[in-house]
Structure formats: C-alpha cells, structure tokens
Amino acid sequence: MKHPASKLLGLAALSMLLAQPVLAESPQRDLTVELRQVQDTTGLTVSTQSREPMLAPQQIRVRNGARASLRLAQSLPMQWVQAASARGTVVNAVTWMDAGQGLTVQPRWPGAKQPVTVEIEVASAAVGDRTGSELPTQSRSQLTTTVSAPLGQWVTIATTGGSAQPGVYSSAAVSESRQLIQLRVLAP
Numbered sequence: 176m177k178h179p180a181s182k183l184l185g186l187a188a189l190s191m192l193l194a195q196p197v198l199a200e201s202p203q204r205d206l207t208v209e210l211r212q213v214q215d216t217t218g219l220t221v222s223t224q225s226r227e228p229m230l231a232p233q234q235i236r237v238r239n240g241a242r243a244s245l246r247l248a249q250s251l252p253m254q255w256v257q258a259a260s261a262r263g264t265v266v267n268a269v270t271w272m273d274a275g276q277g278l279t280v281q282p283r284w285p286g287a288k289q290p291v292t293v294e295i296e297v298a299s300a301a302v303g304d305r306t307g308s309e310l311p312t313q314s315r316s317q318l319t320t321t322v323s324a325p326l327g328q329w330v331t332i333a334t335t336g337g338s339a340q341p342g343v344y345s346s347a348a349v350s351e352s353r354q355l356i357q358l359r360v361l362a363p
Contacts, residue, residue, distance in 0.1 A: 207361040246273025273300045291360040329357045
C-alpha cells in the first residue's frame with residue numbers, strides 16, 4: 176500500500192512538469208538571406224529610369240540559427256619609397272591595403288508566421304585618395320544591429336541621403352533621392 180504522502184509528491188512533481196513552458200524548437204532548415212540597395216525618391220519624381228535595384232541582391236544560404244558570412248573585398252598593392260640615398264639609389268616597398276565590405280548574418284526563425292530575428296554585422300574598409308608620395312589613408316567601420324522582419328518581405332534596415340520633411344510639398348520635377356539598404360529572409 177502506497178503512503179498518501181508519496182501520492183501527493185507524485186502529483187506535485189507532475190504539476191510542476193506541466194507548469195514548465197514548452198519550448199518550441201525552431202525549424203531545422205536552411206534560410207536564404209538577401210540584401211539589396213535600391214534608390215528611393217522622396218516626393219514627386221518625373222523620370223524614365225526604372226526603379227530597379229542599384230545593386231543586384233546578394234544572397235547567402237544559412238541554417239536557421241547559424242551564422243553565415245559574405246565578404247566582397249580586394250587587397251590593393253601600394254608602392255612607396257622606403258629609402259633613398261644621395262647617390263640616387265631608391266628602395267621601393269609595397270604595402271597591401273584592404274578595401275571592401277563583409278556581412279555576417281544570423282537569422283532565427285521560430286516557424287509558422289512568426290517574424291525572423293536577424294543579427295547583422297557589417298564591416299567596411301576603404302582606401303582614401305593618394306596624394307603625392309604619401310600612402311593613402313585607410314578607414315574601417317563596423318556596424319552591428321538586430322532587426323525583426325516578416326518572412327519573405329523586404330525590410331529597410333538602413334538609409335543614406337536626404338529625406339522629405341513632413342507636410343512640405345514642392346512642384347520641382349526632381350527631388351532629392353536616398354538609397355535604401357533592404358533585407359529579406361526566405362524559407363525555400
């Protein structure tokens with residue numbers, strides 16, 4: 176015969192198990208993350224140009240919850256004078272400088288009609304103009320952000336250029352334009 180206290184302990188353990196939240200597992204599948212740059216106009220524009228992307232969408236396929244990196248860069252050789260003597264002897268040297276962009280994404284999609292959370296890291300390196308015999312300056316920047324995007328829809332994650340002022344209208348045929356960086360996640 177079971178003791179009544181053991182029956183109560185069993186019921187308490189069962190109720191604790193049932194009270195724990197059930198964690199839904201993210202679908203184990205590949206996702207496609209696309210990034211594009213388009214030109215957007217603020218206000219009225221009279222133009223024969225199409226609204227095609229300025230840069231063809233860049234795509235990267237990644238497992239749900241994993242990280243993926245895409246790097247579009249080049250190393251540029253810069254020749255410079257390392258030493259010069261009074262007798263006219265010159266010793267040249269070469270320095271390699273990086274220019275380009277790298278993108279790392281980590282999408283997390285819980286499934287169904289839930290939005291995708293995407294962690295984005297963008298690193299950029301640029302080489303300045305060379306004036307005279309001096310080596311050009313090299314600049315680097317890095318941006319990290321997290322965005323939420325509906326599955327299959329383009330979402331603007333960054334803008335450059337001007338923006339329209341609310342309530343201001345103009346009869347100018349061409350208005351200031353800006354560039355949009357957009358992201359879309361697909362579950363093929």
